[in-house]
Amino acid sequence: MNEDPLPRTSLRTGLWLLAFSLPLGLTLEALHAWKVPVYLGSALRRELWTLAHAHGNLLGILCLVFAAIGARLLPDAAQRQRIERMLAIGAVLMPLGFLLGGVMNREGDPSLGIVLVPLGGVFVFVALLRAALAARR
Numbered sequence: 794m795n796e797d798p799l800p801r802t803s804l805r806t807g808l809w810l811l812a813f814s815l816p817l818g819l820t821l822e823a824l825h826a827w828k829v830p831v832y833l834g835s836a837l838r839r840e841l842w843t844l845a846h847a848h849g850n851l852l853g854i855l856c857l858v859f860a861a862i863g864a865r866l867l868p869d870a871a872q873r874q875r876i877e878r879m880l881a882i883g884a885v886l887m888p889l890g891f892l893l894g895g896v897m898n899r900e901g902d903p904s905l906g907i908v909l910v911p912l913g914g915v916f917v918f919v920a921l922l923r924a925a926l927a928a929r930r
Contacts, residue, residue: 800860802874806881807856814849814888821846841895841903849888852917856884859924866928876920876927883916 821842824832832839859880867873886909893906 800863800877802877802881803856803860803863806884807853807860810849810853810856810884810888814846814853817842817849817892818846835895835898835900837898837900837903838895841891841898841907845888845891845895848891852884852887855917856880863924867924869927872923872927876924879916879920879923883913883918883920886910886913886916889913 821832821839825839832842859877863873863877867876890907890909890911890913893909894903896904896906898904
């Protein structure tokens with residue numbers, strides 16, 4: 794069996810993001826239900842952690858979609874591998890940045906981890922742009 798190993802990065806990244814992000818949402822709901830002060834005491838922390846949960850889920854699904862259609866969309870294996878790696882890096886950095894931005898933050902100012910968000914966004918954007926341009930050919 795000659796299986797293409799390339800979608801494995803997207804598949805693993807997508808599954809790990811969902812495996813982390815879905816329970817994160819349940820945890821956030823529990824923190825809210827139990828009125829945990831460290832969570833409810835900071836509106837910024839609540840927003841950033843909610844964004845981490847949402848972005849982790851959506852980018853995890855995007856990685857799974859790319860794993861499913863990447864080979865049909867981009868027949869060049871080397872090009873697909875570069876795009877897949879960029880997508881995986883960005884998909885991990887964005888939710889991680891939101892999550893870390895809400896750790897030890899001051900009200901009104903996220904912590905330094907937030908710098909990972911725009912970096913991850915650039916990786917995801919460039920990966921999708923490269924995929925779209927390659928698919929046109």
